[in-house]
Amino acid sequence: MTKQVTLTIDGKQVTVPDGMLVVDAAKEVGIDIPVFCYHPKMEPVGMCRQCLVEIGRPMMDRATGKPILDDKGAPKLQFLPKLETACTNPVSDGMVVYTQSEKAKAGQKANLEFLLTSHPLDCPICDKGGECPLQNLTMAHGPGKSRFLYDEKMHLAKNVPLGDLIFLDQERCIQCARCIRFQDEVAGDAVLGFDERGRSTQIVSLSDPGFDSVFSGNTTDICPVGALTTADFRFGARPWELSSSASICSQCPVGCNITFNTRREAMSDGRIVIKRVMPRQNEEVNEIWICDKGRFAYHYAESEKRLSKPLVRKDGKLSRVSWDAAARAAGEAIAKAKKDLVVLASGRLSNEDLFNLKSLADQMEGKAVLYTHMGGGDLVSLVGVGQGTNFGSMGEGSTIVVVASDLYEEAPIWYLRVKQAAQRGATLIVANPRETKLDRFASFVIRYSYGDEVKTVHDLTKKGKIGDAFVKAENAVILFGSDGLGLDGSTALATACARVLSDTEHIGKPNNGLIGVWPRANDQGAWEIGFRPEENLAGALKGKTVYVVGADPAGDNPALAKALNGAEFVVAQDLLETETTKLADIVLPVQAYTEREGTFTSGERRVQRFYPAVPALDGTKPDFAVTSQVAKEAGVILEGTSASVVFDIMAEDVKSFAGLNYARLAEVKPQWPIVGRGDLYYGGTTYENKHGLGAWLSSAAGRSEKFTLPRVQKVEELRPKEKKLLAVPVTKLYDRGVTVESAKLLNQRIGEAFIALHPSAAEQFGVEAGERVKLSLDGVSEDVVVKIDETISTGVVLVPRSMGLPISAPTEASLKVAKKVAVR
């Protein structure tokens, strides 16, 4: 344990770990020292000079090393002639700090006056107004009258786009460099910098495209003035008009804690709508950060394609009916189908929704099929990371393996946290067939060929530097993904990962075990509840009564559309109109997760609650309630009124959920740093967590159960053949998924459908970067733009998922030059 030191701040005694900064120690005892440049998540720089305080240190006798005492026997204190910055000075034993003395107050006030000489007086139209550290501090300490002549204020550009998401107001900027340092130290995308010097110093983007980072939105939270605003929220609302609701991000398996800020909006016909998404502190999940997809991709629930009425097909046409009629029709079809019922649901749904669906399938003796391209979740249930796992606590002694996943694109906050663990000293092993952003921070980079995933994982236990780093590590975590893999391949990979973790005893304890980098937020929840993917999905649907929930197989893949057309009966339950709802016999409209409550299970197997943020769209119901109503018509009784009761039943039924309930998930504990209180200048505008930190599911290994891991199933490995291309699927953060497509801002970032080729493959096919080609996969052709990636192997073409080309697993591809276009 680190040494503890005791000091006195404004007469209060505080005992804190050695090395802590004075500003943080003050925070511990509720004393707010004003700061602008200092942020508890970043290294101190001492540049804004706002935190000036008086610091006295006991005078030491050089000979004895003991404090010199005064007449009264108290240690004599030595104060420097100048004020010191609380953010750069570490605490020491016997230190005495005055933050409110006349001298300290004068210093803080003087500094504030300096800052205000260049600051515009546009608080009334500034987005930050109301939650602005500079405004608050000026109200508290600032001079009432300016001694600086208004005419001499610098006038600068007020809406400089740093990229398409973030705008800079140069007049408001106080050059604290928090944004620059966040991008550099925390995000690892050093895309911002200072230009010019002195009073002309300005923030600039150094990247092309501008502000090229998926973490850019966080800079607006920690900006202590209104200099950085998001293109999404700027001039959108005043902070004091907003209500806030705790929620969980549904974009990826990380499960970032977020807060929805809502307001009644004239532009939205007077409805209450989400105005912005803010991070909510959970130091074990997302700390105080979120990625730009989570922040900006929330508009889909307001889509014009939103379903609001139950529909039943009559005379070949879908027509509106009452809920009762629709549920009765669906229930009858399901009752008739019995074991020919296939429930096809995705990890977009909550645990409660999935549990009701699984119960229905079980009662009918039908199948509960998970709609996914990625397997292995059952293994994660056995050897998933132990309760108490926290990337934030990993450093020296921990080994983190990332295999077949591009975390920056698939789960950005895991990328950020794994990177930081590596920077703290954890051994990071990145194994991927192509270069990913995480490679830069890895101790070891393993580059294998597509198809060699299992072998690569087995080699982790071989003797040698990498093997030692994994086997002998005190703690080891493997994150596995589906880069270039389909269901078979990812299942085999998961099995191999589970086996090596088990063989090296890296299971059943904190900071050890397996994590799946799933395509959807609640995939792991679906696996826990018992949903399993189907190897031949099209075949499994044929002739069956299919209850499709939260998925659009027909829109994703023409082969599945065909299979659904060949089904006996299709009930589609969804938020928006899709290709699947268009061909269904019955369509059931549901509420968005922002309109109701429920829980998601993250990839780390943490169950977390989300709460209603906006009123539900008229005529819609939550999924679990719809399923309950349908089930009732089929003769099956399921809880349909309370999500928390569904959860309680689930906790009785599903072992890994045992002992959990909504109250337990809503518990909070003190977190460091302290954020979100009145002193926004310290942590930023991120929200304090008052609504629950969630809880880990138990794993079989954690419960010390006996289990046998399956053998790795031999997968037919497709290899590139001469003069042929092997198409492999990869995941992009900004794809044509419905959440991104309906967010106008991010839409620009999706870009055109593209493929990536090795330079020599491009040469072989006579195409160049930027050229348009026709790519055919399993009989489906699409025009795509060629990108060149020299880190992939020559016979491979990377095809991003959800960009227009249906690809679920590696497959052979053919390529034809479509038409010559100008090469950029």
Next chain:
Amino acid sequence: MSYVLLRHRDIPDINTLNVYKKNGGFEAFKKVVTKMKPGEVTDTVKASGLRGRGGAGFPTGVKWSFIDNKIWPHYVVANADESEPGTFKDREIMESNPFQFLEGVAIASYAVGANAAYVYLRGEFWQVAKFLDEKIAEMEEAGYLGEKLFGTDYSLHIYTHLGAGAYICGEETAMLESIEGKRGMPRIRPPFPAVYGLYGKPTVVNNVETLTNLPMILANGADWYKNMGTPDSAGVKVFSLSGRIRKPGNYELPFGTTFRQLIYEHGGGVLDGRPVKAIMPAGASSSFIVADEKVLDMQMDYATVRTLGADLGSASVIVIDDTVSIDWIINKTIHFFKHESCGKCTPCREGTYWMMHLIEDIRDDKHSTANVDLLLNVARQMQNKCLCPLGEFSTMAVVTGIERFPQDFKESNKQVLTEPA
């Protein structure tokens, strides 16, 4: 007395390797590498009383002894950024007596166990850098730099590094940032460079003039050096004399020389025989000394100048006569510091900008009392709050100028200002 630093004035062609060698060149370096332990070199320099010539006057040997021997490698950086208005001594040394300077760098490097040393030059010194590169190459050729010097295990390489034209890079931590390829902005101290310096490693940063003293000190002994100058300020100093003076230039004199000797004996007196009104002893960063007959007879050493309410600093003595109004001078210094403020810390970035507006207003408004008071207030408000000395320096002339020459800021001050020659 013969020159210690400006030896080229005694010895023609000392900037060639052969002439330098013939005059005892590199013998000191050879002696320390082959016969002395690094600690002994440091002790000799400590005993000599040599103090840093960059401005702060910190004892050089003591500075070396702070270097952290638990962390390696170590670096030596020669501060050749010489950007203080009124200071032009290092340039003459490097241009005319380059080997003595480079030998000094080598001795310092040996003393602190550095195998790499950097000479950081201001961007405008690109010709000097090119010249030094040639001299370094000659030394490598001759076996005075490179691997396994003089048959020992000691190796040393010296590299020149050019800045991009920023006064702030003369501040040692900003200089280190600049060498590392970053923006020249000062770091927080502590940690000091002796613990966390270049590339995060223990580093000694010494001024060119400081380093140039070393070969002679090691050759002639600590006592020889200590016997020059005053007890407080040992040795000799190159005084850069400028302003309203007949013969501006560099004058190498022992510490303790009086202002009168410098100005009248060496500098030929004030232009047009005018009286000395004020002295800025350390360039634009100076406080103003009110000059009178008594002050002119004061000795120039660190301790004595402090009794006059100023610092000797880099000894860039700017002479001001009664034709020059002090508000004109601080207008110049404020513009300089406003232009050179790096922008990192608030008081300096905003304060220098504010002061610039105020001094302009003072000029245009014919010295309104309110603006003069505010200017003094703003300058005082900046003091003791800045991240590095630049911001503090910017206030020195302002505060002492207004305080010590109030008549120059009165509305009645209708003096016609002349550009100094």
